[in-house]
Amino acid sequence: MPKPHPKEFRDDVVAVARRREPGVLLKQIAADFGISESCLRNWMHAADVADGHRPGTTPSESAELHEANRRIRLLEQENEVLRRAAAYLSQANLPKRLYPLVSELAGDGVPVAVTCRVLKLARQPYYRWLAAPITPREVDEAYLANALFDAHRDDPEFGHRLLADEAHRAGIRACDRRVWRICRDNRWWSVFGKKRRGANAKKAGPPAHEDLVLRQFRADRPNRLWLWDITEHATSEGKVYLCAIKDVYSGRIVGYSISDRMKSRIAVNALASAVARRGDVAGCIVHSDRGSQFRSRKVLAKLHRHTLVGSMGQVASAGDNAAMESFFSLLQKNVLDRRRWTTRDQLRLAIVTWIERTYHRRRRQARLGRLTPIEFEAIMTPQVALAA
Numbered sequence: 305m306p307k308p309h310p311k312e313f314r315d316d317v318v319a320v321a322r323r324r325e326p327g328v329l330l331k332q333i334a335a336d337f338g339i340s341e342s343c344l345r346n347w348m349h350a351a352d353v354a355d356g357h358r359p360g361t362t363p364s365e366s367a368e369l370h371e372a373n374r375r376i377r378l379l380e381q382e383n384e385v386l387r388r389a390a391a392y393l394s395q396a397n398l399p400k401r402l403y404p405l406v407s408e409l410a411g412d413g414v415p416v417a418v419t420c421r422v423l424k425l426a427r428q429p430y431y432r433w434l435a436a437p438i439t440p441r442e443v444d445e446a447y448l449a450n451a452l453f454d455a456h457r458d459d460p461e462f463g464h465r466l467l468a469d470e471a472h473r474a475g476i477r478a479c480d481r482r483v484w485r486i487c488r489d490n491r492w493w494s495v496f497g498k499k500r501r502g503a504n505a506k507k508a509g510p511p512a513h514e515d516l517v518l519r520q521f522r523a524d525r526p527n528r529l530w531l532w533d534i535t536e537h538a539t540s541e542g543k544v545y546l547c548a549i550k551d552v553y554s555g556r557i558v559g560y561s562i563s564d565r566m567k568s569r570i571a572v573n574a575l576a577s578a579v580a581r582r583g584d585v586a587g588c589i590v591h592s593d594r595g596s597q598f599r600s601r602k603v604l605a606k607l608h609r610h611t612l613v614g615s616m617g618q619v620a621s622a623g624d625n626a627a628m629e630s631f632f633s634l635l636q637k638n639v640l641d642r643r644r645w646t647t648r649d650q651l652r653l654a655i656v657t658w659i660e661r662t663y664h665r666r667r668r669q670a671r672l673g674r675l676t677p678i679e680f681e682a683i684m685t686p687q688v689a690l691a692a
Contacts, residue, residue, distance in 0.1 A: 448483075534547045546561075561573035571598055
């Protein structure tokens with residue numbers, strides 16, 4: 305195939321042909337420049353289209369159209385890769401590698417380079433896998449798995465170490481860790497093994513106190529029954545934890561502590577705050593759930609120091625501390641869920657303001673005769689003292 309003529313040469317020949325004298329034929333001009341008459345006519349037609357003298361597609365427009373078609377075809381291939389990959393990965397028991405999908409797409413006309421780029425795979429390992437889809441290690445592991453399965457079927461009570469011994473007697477040696485991994489993946493557990501709990505399952509610790517409340521949230525005078533619990537809420541800086549103590553008599557929050565860590569210290573600080581505010585609290589029952597913070601030695605020592613009586617509800621039973629949960633529900637609706645909190649200090653000030661200003665001094669409760677906790681204590685406490 306002859307090489308194409310330079311653009312400058314084509315433009316010069318077209319210019320000569322356009323300015324030819326009358327009577328001079330295109331055939332003669334083409335022969336003078338060593339080209340065919342049809343080639344010259346094609347060049348003149350393309351020049352007329354480029355100059356706008358004739359309708360048609362210019363070379364630049366043709367190049368743009370070609371590039372647009374190429375990009376459209378590439379986007380269609382990428383979308384097909386993503387669609388097939390989503391369907392492939394959603395299957396149960398999917399293989400660990402995506403290389404079979406790459407081969408399947410290549411057979412349907414999607415280039416390997418496009419598929420690997422979309423799925424972020426390296427092409428070299430794929431071509432190595434294509435040359436040898438099954439590695440010698442995988443073959444050895446398959447024989448080992450067969451030997452372990454036969455041993456497990458014959459003796460279901462064997463653990464992975466005994467199964468490894470049986471495989472060794474069958475002529476296949478492997479370390480205990482490798483055998484354990486295969487047994488784990490195939491769920492070949494010993495019938496005498498421990499019951500497997502969930503990854504996040506935790507066994508509740510023993511109660512530090514008996515349940516002295518039994519869901520009877522009533523008190524005839526202040527400092528006879530306190531309820532306390534811990535709640536949390538997220539901010540952009542991290543979580544904020546609130547430990548609050550509520551006097552059942554008036555519903556007043558007699559002590560609280562706010563921190564960025566849910567340690568026993570937050571419960572100790574809340575209890576110290578309540579004791580400092582209420583004064584004579586000897587014999588008061590302090591009821592909580594079985595959280596580790598309330599079972600800590602520091603909290604138990606604090607209760608003993610101030611002659612307080614501990615009480616704990618049952619595990620996973622919100623009703624055992626329902627009166628405190630109702631307060632946290634009000635806090636959640638009125639403060640925590642009202643907006644997104646940026647900093648811990650911002651949420652801390654909002655919680656303190658709502659407790660001291662709104663809940664204690666503005667929110668009237670039907671249980672208290674439409675009085676606020678502060679008003680109820682101010683009116684009823686002298687009468688209780690006189691009656692005693």
